[in-house]
Amino acid sequence: MRGRLALPLLALLTALTVWSASQGQGTGARQPLPQTQRADPAPLPAAYRALLPLGAKVYSANCAVCHGAYGDGRGPLARNQAVPPRSFTDAAWMAEHGDGGFFVSVERGVPGSSMPPFAGRLTEREMWAAVAYIRTFAPGTPASAPRDLPGGTSREVQGKTLYAQQCAGCHGTDGRGNGPSAAFFKRPPRDLTNRAWMSSRTDAQLTAILRHGVAGSPMPAFGDALTATQLSDLVAYLRQLSRSAAQPVATSALYVQACAACHGMQGNGQGPNAPQLSPRPRDFTDWRWQGGISDAELTQVLRQGRPGTAMPPFRALLSDAEIRAMVAQVRAFGQARVPRPTSPIGGSP
Known part of the structure; x- marks a missing residue:
């Protein structure tokens, strides 16, 4: 992603990208699909669908020049980059990476690549809109269940x-x-x-x-x-x-979409992205942590993110009702608050 929403040169490059793609390069060229015609066997959550029109504009003006009009990593500037831009059409890769991580990449950039930070250049809502639109390049992945890490740490x-x-x-x-x-x-x-x-x-x-x-x-x-x-x-x-030994907890589509790749399908902090993050994602099954944080504090973290971590702010994406539902989801992983013991720690082995 590069540039700002209103840069004339970038708009020209993007227009050329769309035009050249529409002309095709042989009989196998794809024609652009209107947003309403995109195949989507696993519909995006409502929070994402509402952002798609804005996301199309943000992506066109800021992302297509590198990632391509079709999200395949073949934008007009891609050939000049040492690290090729990511292809968002790789369904297997997309299914294993959560949108919280995508947001952080847009907000902070990706070290070692040409991906710049957009914090201060795009609003939080515009960045979430870009993430929502990126998902449409790999239909079906929003409802994919990322595999938790096998075997543990x-x-x-x-x-x-x-x-x-x-x-x-x-x-x-x-x-x-x-x-x-x-x-x-x-x-x-x-x-x-x-x-x-x-x-x-x-x-x-x-x-x-x-x-x-x-x-x-x-x-x-x-x-x-x-x-x-x-x-x-x-x-x-x-x-x-x-x-x-815990019983599996049902996970909402929104949790799968935005959180599971880091926090794991069962909230144990063992999502496929966890090894890449420092500090590691929170383990929601830790009853000690559950008992030490209030619903108000959880709500604040979900709304504002957590500085110094990969936890993004969701205030521009989720409504108050959706954030309350996410708090309930996090609580479900802990299942109960356990008081600190008052008896000695001895007993049977």
């Missing part, structure tokens, strides 16, 4: 191996306290998929249990057997166990 993968070696005999391979040794205990080993119990313990508390064991129970101390890094990896995997 590298820490969780390492922790899974340690868990199988050190813990599964008592707590079971799925963490439910049903390992082969469980029958020999007066009380069953701790069910590590109990999200209320897991969420009420901090990582430091879980690490202390692993390092020192639990007095009066069969839970051994691993302080001499595992390094600090291994203990940290094991705690990360224990967190994954409790998340994995």
Whole structure:
């Protein structure tokens, strides 16, 4: 994307792009489709459909010169760029990338490419309109469900191996306290998929249990057997166990469209874009976080974004009613607020 809405040269280049595309280069050339005729088996959410007329104007004046009139990355300036402009017709790529990330790319630019920042040049509404229009180049992707990251983070993968070696005999391979040794205990080993119990313990508390064991129970101390890094990896995997045991939460079309690529289909912060982001996307299944943020604070974050992160502002895209629905969606991933424990952290292993 380059330029401003009213630059005569850019308007001329865009007009030439559309004209040359309409003339065709052989019998296989596509003819431009009016917006109302675009195939769309999975309709855009209402918030996006309302922005399409504006989005067409913004895209034509600012984006087509590089990304092409058809969004295929073949605009008149594309050949002069070391990094080719993105093709928005790549349905597989589009389905794995959320519109929140697109907005941030438009707002801040893309380092290492010719994509400039448009903050201060386009309004938030115009940037969201461009994002909405870009989606029409890959019909059907708005309702695609991005795949959450397989296997978890590298820490969780390492922790899974340690868990199988050190813990599964008592707590079971799925963490439910049903390992082969469980029958020999007066009380069953701790069910590590109990999200209320897991969420009420901090990582430091879980690490202390692993390092020192639990007095009066069969839970051994691993302080001499595992390094600090291994203990940290094991705690990360224990967190994954409790998340994995949660019942899937239904996700709205708007959440899938704007949030799932970063926050994951189940709100666990494990969307396909997550590894590229620093800080990582919020894990909405973390009950400790859920209990520490109010609906008013959630609403403010959704409306204004969060500086220093990839979280974009949605105030120019979503109505107050839609933002309330998104708050409810985030709450559904946590399912309940769990109070901090007042009893000791000991008990069965």
